[in-house]
Amino acid sequence: MTQSTLFTLPLYPRGFHIITREVLAAIGELPMEGVLHLFIQHTSAALAINEAADPDVLTDFESLFNRLVPEGMPFLTHTLEGPDDMPAHVKAVIAGSSISIPILDGRLALGTWQGIYLCEFRNRGGSRRLVASVMS
Amino acid sequence: MTQSTLFTLPLYPRGFHIITREVLAAIGELPMEGVLHLFIQHTSAALAINEAADPDVLTDFESLFNRLVPEGMPFLTHTLEGPDDMPAHVKAVIAGSSISIPILDGRLALGTWQGIYLCEFRNRGGSRRLVASVMS
Amino acid sequence: MTQSTLFTLPLYPRGFHIITREVLAAIGELPMEGVLHLFIQHTSAALAINEAADPDVLTDFESLFNRLVPEGMPFLTHTLEGPDDMPAHVKAVIAGSSISIPILDGRLALGTWQGIYLCEFRNRGGSRRLVASVMS
Numbered sequence: 001m002t003q004s005t006l007f008t009l010p011l012y013p014r015g016f017h018i019i020t021r022e023v024l025a026a027i028g029e030l031p032m033e034g035v036l037h038l039f040i041q042h043t044s045a046a047l048a049i050n051e052a053a054d055p056d057v058l059t060d061f062e063s064l065f066n067r068l069v070p071e072g073m074p075f076l077t078h079t080l081e082g083p084d085d086m087p088a089h090v091k092a093v094i095a096g097s098s099i100s101i102p103i104l105d106g107r108l109a110l111g112t113w114q115g116i117y118l119c120e121f122r123n124r125g126g127s128r129r130l131v132a133s134v135m136s
Numbered sequence: 137m138t139q140s141t142l143f144t145l146p147l148y149p150r151g152f153h154i155i156t157r158e159v160l161a162a163i164g165e166l167p168m169e170g171v172l173h174l175f176i177q178h179t180s181a182a183l184a185i186n187e188a189a190d191p192d193v194l195t196d197f198e199s200l201f202n203r204l205v206p207e208g209m210p211f212l213t214h215t216l217e218g219p220d221d222m223p224a225h226v227k228a229v230i231a232g233s234s235i236s237i238p239i240l241d242g243r244l245a246l247g248t249w250q251g252i253y254l255c256e257f258r259n260r261g262g263s264r265r266l267v268a269s270v271m272s
Numbered sequence: 273m274t275q276s277t278l279f280t281l282p283l284y285p286r287g288f289h290i291i292t293r294e295v296l297a298a299i300g301e302l303p304m305e306g307v308l309h310l311f312i313q314h315t316s317a318a319l320a321i322n323e324a325a326d327p328d329v330l331t332d333f334e335s336l337f338n339r340l341v342p343e344g345m346p347f348l349t350h351t352l353e354g355p356d357d358m359p360a361h362v363k364a365v366i367a368g369s370s371i372s373i374p375i376l377d378g379r380l381a382l383g384t385w386q387g388i389y390l391c392e393f394r395n396r397g398g399s400r401r402l403v404a405s406v407m408s
Contacts, residue, residue: 002169002170002171002239002271002272003169004169004238004240004245006240006245033274033275033276034274034405035274035309035405035407037171037236037238039236039237039238039245040247041245041246041247041248041250042247042249042250043185043186043187043247043249043250048365048369049315049365049369049370050315050361050364050365050369051315051361054350056349056350057350057358057361059349059350060347060348060349060350060358060361060362061361061362061365063345063347063348064341064345064348064358064359064362065362067345068204068340068341068362069200069204073199073200073203075196075199076196076199076200077192077195077196078190078192078193078195078196086193086196086200087200089186089187089193089196089197090196090197090200090201090204092186093184093185093186093197093230093231093253094230094231094365094366095365095366096232096368097184097185097186097235097250098185098235098236098237099369099370100236100309100311100370100372101311101370102276102309102311102403102405103274104276104278104403109276109278109311109313109403110313111312111313111314111315111401112313113314113315114313114314114315114369117365129247131238131240131245133170133171133238135171135271135274135407136273136274137408138305138306138307138375138407138408139305140305140374140376140381142376142381173307173372173374175372175373175374175381176383177381177382177383177384177386178383178385178386179321179322179323179383179385179386204340205336205340209335209336209339211332211335212332212335212336213328213331213332214326214328214329214331214332222329222332222336223336225322225323225329225332225333226332226333226336226337226340228322229320229321229322229333229366229367229389230366230367232368233320233321233322233371233386234321234371234372234373236372265383267374267376267381269306269307269374271307271407
């Protein structure tokens with residue numbers, strides 16, 4: 001059985017942001033056992049799972065992703081929407097448009113340090129729409 | 137309940153290609169609610185979700201992935217199958233061997249600009265086999 | 273229906289390792305049809321699917337991921353846990369914290385050359401905990 005919820009995140013600036021609480025609030029009660037699938041309906045932002053303790057990690061993610069896919073590469077052709085656009089598409093594929101997390105004992109079975117990340121790659125990305133699907 | 141379909145894509149050259157229509161044709165009618173899981177049974181091609189409007193995006197994806205994992209790095213040891221082989225394996229892990237998309241109201245709940253990509257990383261990759269699993 | 277198994281991998285050194293056999297041993301009998309979801313409860317190691325034949329591939333994965341996210345970048349701020357820590361977080365997001373594999377005829381529907389990888393990005397990562405969820 002799959003139970004789906006569509007919801008919109010509050011507006012986040014460019015960067016990496018922990019959204020575990022927003023996701024849990026949107027989906028409501030979890031089944032005892034299952035898998036949560038979370039999907040972002042956009043092509044220049046992504047979802048990921050990583051450290052949710054030290055905020056410095058979020059800053060370093062932004063720096064390292066910018067190093068990985070720099071703006072202004074002279075060979076780019078899709079440049080009309082600004083220098084942050086095409087790199088944002090590639091970063092979104094690198095991080096991925098969805099994550100899946102097991103549900104055990106009625107809770108997300110995240111590890112001690114894990115949280116859900118919104119990876120916002122645009123300078124002005126707007127509010128992002130997500131679909132949460134709980135499979136049980 | 138899971139319904140699986142094995143199918144083979146037509147031959148695509150090296151590069152990024154939108155295959156949303158081929159995938160939908162292969163799996164037939166979708167349930168009202170669920171999740172589509174799509175898996176590629178190969179190690180030098182990948183699946184992703186990104187912009188399906190401007191073909192320039194596909195060209196820039198190919199350029200930026202080549203910049204990310206260049207061919208001919210002198211430290212490589214798995215080189216017997218050609219200079220495009222080992223970079224193709226790494227690119228495949230970066231993009232990923234599977235994608236999952238929620239199904240709402242009997243349709244893939246993709247965002248306005250999203251489509252399904254085949255990322256073909258080999259010069260002569262051959263036809264690629266996919267497995268579609270519809271979970272409902 | 274989802275059936276979950278929590279298990280711990282034996283200790284692996286930094287690098288890429290094929291763990292298909294360990295995963296299959298941990299989850300026991302598979303249903304005829306379904307999807308296996310495999311999740312790692314850590315933020316500096318990842319799971320992936322790629323070539324399981326030539327061990328040179330594993331070595332080259334380690335080299336290419338180190339080239340992709342080098343240690344010692346001067347702009348990093350999360351450095352207290354050592355120079356391998358922050359790069360490990362980014363590599364983990366690049367490769368991903370989970371994989372999903374279709375199950376057909378009671379077996380993982382992997383391609384001929386595919387196996388499951390543990391990507392251990394820390395110098396001393398310790399034993400890693402996984403959750404396997406079989407959806408059928």
